[in-house]
Amino acid sequence: MLLSDGAKLVPANVNAAPEDGPVAMAITMLTQLTLQAELCKALEHLADVLPARLHQAQVHRLIQTLPSVLAHLHRYEEGVVHPYLIRAAPSSARGLDRTLTRLCQEHVEDRAFAEELAETLTQYMRLPNRADANRIGYMLRGFFEGLRRHIAFEREHVLPLLSGRATTGGRQR
Numbered sequence: 001m002l003l004s005d006g007a008k009l010v011p012a013n014v015n016a017a018p019e020d021g022p023v024a025m026a027i028t029m030l031t032q033l034t035l036q037a038e039l040c041k042a043l044e045h046l047a048d049v050l051p052a053r054l055h056q057a058q059v060h061r062l063i064q065t066l067p068s069v070l071a072h073l074h075r076y077e078e079g080v081v082h083p084y085l086i087r088a089a090p091s092s093a094r095g096l097d098r099t100l101t102r103l104c105q106e107h108v109e110d111r112a113f114a115e116e117l118a119e120t121l122t123q124y125m126r127l128p129n130r131a132d133a134n135r136i137g138y139m140l141r142g143f144f145e146g147l148r149r150h151i152a153f154e155r156e157h158v159l160p161l162l163s164g165r166a167t168t169g170g171r172q173r
């Protein structure tokens with residue numbers, strides 16, 4: 001399943017601020033995580049159909065969308081959610097700094113991987129061949145599997161922190 005042409009990819013002006021409260025922030029984050037999960041589905045579909053002929057417009061749309069969706073949520077998490085969690089955390093919440101630092105490192109890695117993937121897919125669309133298709137399929141799976149683990153961790157551990165119901169934990173990548 002690729003993204004439909006009518007999909008609203010990055011909702012404008014919907015980011016809740018700390019003064020809107022943690023639940024509103026959790027809803028913003030969940031909305032963006034759900035969008036990322038949809039992108040993972042689209043990328044999985046791409047990996048499944050390669051090396052069959054791809055729908056040019058849909059792949060281009062995916063390539064253009066991926067970096068901006070990642071950057072949008074990363075900015076929100078790192079600029080709004082993480083500072084809020086640090087401020088709100090009880091002194092007993094040991095490991096939170098370390099967990100958030102690790103999530104930020106994963107963001108950097110995911111953005112770099114997404115850029116590389118977009119570049120590789122762009123080249124492939126210009127000159128498709130079976131050997132590249134196998135390599136791209138492998139890249140796609142590496143990317144969306146890692147991103148899905150990141151999403152799952154944030155759903156299970158970061159979103160509940162916003163409502164004060166969870167502890168930090170570790171993600172094995």
Ligand SMILES: [Fe+2]
Nearest residue numbers: 077103150154
């Ligand atoms: Fe994240």
